[in-house]
Amino acid sequence: MKWLLALLAAGAALAAPPSCDLVSGWTQHGAARSYAADNLFEYMDGNAEGYLLYGFVNMHGVSCDKSGVTVLIDLSEFADAESAFGMYSANRDLRQPETRLGMGGQIVPRRAIFAKGKYYVEIAVNQEGDHTAALTAWSKALEARTEGTSDPPAALEWFPREGRESLRLVPESVLGIRAIPRGYVGEYAAGKAFVAAQDSPAAAQAVMQKLRARFPNSTPAKVADDAFTATDDYLGRLCIFRKGRVIGGYAKAADSQDPAALAAAVAARLP
Amino acid sequence: MPASRRTFLAAGLALPVAASVDQTPPPQPPKLSARPPSFSYRTLGKTGLKVTTLGFGCMITSDGSVVERAADLGITYFDTARGYQGGNNERMVGAALKKRRKDLVLSTKTEANDKPGAIGQLDTSLKELGTDYVDIWYLHGKTAPAAVTDDLMEALAVAKKSGKARFVGVSTHGGQQELLPWLAKNPNIDVILTSYNFTMQPFMNSVIEDAASAGKGIVAMKVMAGGVRRAGGANRERLSRDGALVAALKWVLRNSNVHTTIPSMTDMDQLDANLRGMSQPFGESDEKLLAMHLEHIAPEYCRMCGQCDGDCRQGLPVADVLRFLTYADGYGQFALGRERYLGLHPSHASARCGDCPGCTIQCPYGVRVAERMARAQEMFA
Numbered sequence: 001m002k003w004l005l006a007l008l009a010a011g012a013a014l015a016a017p018p019s020c021d022l023v024s025g026w027t028q029h030g031a032a033r034s035y036a037a038d039n040l041f042e043y044m045d046g047n048a049e050g051y052l053l054y055g056f057v058n059m060h061g062v063s064c065d066k067s068g069v070t071v072l073i074d075l076s077e078f079a080d081a082e083s084a085f086g087m088y089s090a091n092r093d094l095r096q097p098e099t100r101l102g103m104g105g106q107i108v109p110r111r112a113i114f115a116k117g118k119y120y121v122e123i124a125v126n127q128e129g130d131h132t133a134a135l136t137a138w139s140k141a142l143e144a145r146t147e148g149t150s151d152p153p154a155a156l157e158w159f160p161r162e163g164r165e166s167l168r169l170v171p172e173s174v175l176g177i178r179a180i181p182r183g184y185v186g187e188y189a190a191g192k193a194f195v196a197a198q199d200s201p202a203a204a205q206a207v208m209q210k211l212r213a214r215f216p217n218s219t220p221a222k223v224a225d226d227a228f229t230a231t232d233d234y235l236g237r238l239c240i241f242r243k244g245r246v247i248g249g250y251a252k253a254a255d256s257q258d259p260a261a262l263a264a265a266v267a268a269r270l271p
Numbered sequence: 272m273p274a275s276r277r278t279f280l281a282a283g284l285a286l287p288v289a290a291s292v293d294q295t296p297p298p299q300p301p302k303l304s305a306r307p308p309s310f311s312y313r314t315l316g317k318t319g320l321k322v323t324t325l326g327f328g329c330m331i332t333s334d335g336s337v338v339e340r341a342a343d344l345g346i347t348y349f350d351t352a353r354g355y356q357g358g359n360n361e362r363m364v365g366a367a368l369k370k371r372r373k374d375l376v377l378s379t380k381t382e383a384n385d386k387p388g389a390i391g392q393l394d395t396s397l398k399e400l401g402t403d404y405v406d407i408w409y410l411h412g413k414t415a416p417a418a419v420t421d422d423l424m425e426a427l428a429v430a431k432k433s434g435k436a437r438f439v440g441v442s443t444h445g446g447q448q449e450l451l452p453w454l455a456k457n458p459n460i461d462v463i464l465t466s467y468n469f470t471m472q473p474f475m476n477s478v479i480e481d482a483a484s485a486g487k488g489i490v491a492m493k494v495m496a497g498g499v500r501r502a503g504g505a506n507r508e509r510l511s512r513d514g515a516l517v518a519a520l521k522w523v524l525r526n527s528n529v530h531t532t533i534p535s536m537t538d539m540d541q542l543d544a545n546l547r548g549m550s551q552p553f554g555e556s557d558e559k560l561l562a563m564h565l566e567h568i569a570p571e572y573c574r575m576c577g578q579c580d581g582d583c584r585q586g587l588p589v590a591d592v593l594r595f596l597t598y599a600d601g602y603g604q605f606a607l608g609r610e611r612y613l614g615l616h617p618s619h620a621s622a623r624c625g626d627c628p629g630c631t632i633q634c635p636y637g638v639r640v641a642e643r644m645a646r647a648q649e650m651f652a
Contacts, residue, residue: 046352046412047330050356170334176333176336177539178541
């Protein structure tokens with residue numbers, strides 16, 4: 001019975017492989033492909049490491065042809081929706097606008113990507129040229145058949161929108177600091193804001209202790225539950241705070257800006 | 272009898288150490304106050320570029336501050352690629368290295384499969400990196416001579432002639448036994464970027480040595496055998512904690528035919544640990560750590576070396592079955608493992624190892640094949 005339950009649970013978690021007949025007129029080119037974490041390297045060499053960082057589980061892919069154009073479709077499953085969004089956020093072209101697809105998406109002339117639920121979808125065209133129309137059709141079709149939430153992670157709302165140039169989930173060592181293992185980083189003209197939720201307030205307090213040791217020249221600041229300001233050769237003028245179980249802050253603050261005030265603006269948006 | 276991973280590890284101790292290690296700093300050393308005590312430098316083949324033996328693989332680095340600090344501390348070789356992080360990586364690296372660009376060796380890669388595509392990618396790379404030239408431009412991820420087409424070789428020649436790339440090369444994650452000797456003989460290839468680590472097969476030493484003797488610059492990647500990210504759960508924690516990753520780096524640096532290495536680094540702690548690794552010799556404790564790591568992964572970890580192909584009395588595709596088992600046991604993907612297992616030829620999917628009087632397969636790496644096969648049959652069939 002246990003065995004059967006395990007099989008059913010695992011089966012339910014497995015994404016249905018993409019199929020060329022999702023969009024009319026396309027036919028399958030070659031065999032469908034499947035990869036797990038241990039052999040993703042065979043498909044994409046070193047790039048696989050970028051997937052593993054975000055908690056990659058498996059990938060199903062297929063290539064489809066129509067009138068001399070080949071699209072490569074790969075649907076990757078991640079550990080959870082936040083990780084799938086993280087993969088998207090790290091790979092979208094920051095210079096190009098986003099497209100309304102799932103939790104977040106982007107279509108550029110030869111490539112479309114989006115995240116929905118715990119799935120990250122990539123569609124690429126082999127041939128040169130502007131293939132926006134085909135990529136849009138494929139994106140819509142794949143979005144419709146992909147299960148999961150289209151609501152972006154709540155953490156995105158914690159970052160002020162004004163002046164924001166990018167916002168992504170960093171899966172390892174936020175700001176290059178190992179003590180902050182995972183969190184969101186927003187880049188602004190005035191510096192970098194970050195937010196990293198810990199398991200509990202006690203865990204967040206422990207992180208703050210490590211950070212104080214990392215910045216021995218710190219000065220206490222009045223932001224949220226606990227905070228300090230410091231100056232670092234590489235992270236510039238910064239302020240780090242704790243609010244409940246969340247560590248947040250602002251680094252590389254522009255000369256004209258007060259890092260504590262910038263950090264306070266982030267803290268004020270936290271629940 | 273093929274040499275085992277353990278033999279390779281032991282053989283590593285006999286590699287020519289420090290023969291070409293030059294402790295003299297390059298002509299234009301970065302001005303630093305916190306330089307680690309013993310940076311080592313080697314010359315990248317006939318390019319004449321003097322590089323630190325520890326380079327920086329920027330592929331998964333999220334924060335430019337780590338790259339910038341590495342350059343400030345004195346690392347001189349930085350590697351990225353057009354495709355990393357959807358193109359965002361080159362922009363981050365370019366911004367982080369802007370202050371020191373002329374003092375550094377900067378490489379990038381193209382995954383394009385034709386000349387116009389490759390040249391177009393190089394132009395984009397230069398724009399994103401904020402530089403007029405790269406020091407080394409690689410064709411990305413080739414695994415056979417046939418993949419290094421005349422068209423792509425022409426792209427490399429055009430890039431060199433135009434001054435957009437000072438030197439050119441090929442990167443490879445597989446097929447080295449055939450590809451490296453071919454590249455070594457190719458007069459138009461300056462540098463070879465290859466996977467190289469303590470888990471790989473013994474032939475790697477000789478093909479690297481031959482290529483280095485032919486004057487090619489040798490850059491090693493995947494020096495930590497996939498590092499902590501490929502290892503799961505408790506193994507991941509253990510590897511980080513006990514210093515096995517730095518030991519793996521030191522193992523590669525022992526080989527003087529490897530001129531520099533490009534481990535991935537995401538934070539200052541990794542950077543500091545690797546800097547220490549560069550300045551310390553590979554010792555007995557490192558050998559023990561790596562041997563323990565091999566021992567730990569050996570009974571279960573199939574390296575897909577193909578040496579058991581055709582050895583099974585029942586004709587079973589042993590490596591494939593072991594891989595399917597890894598899906599379930601190693602990654603919690605029971606359904607995927609079973610799906611792949613049931614996709615085998617029906618006579619293979621229904622075979623039972625218990626029907627044989629004894630297993631004919633002796634894995635050179637110590638995988639307990641009969642035990643693992645029986646487990647797969649019990650779980651999936």
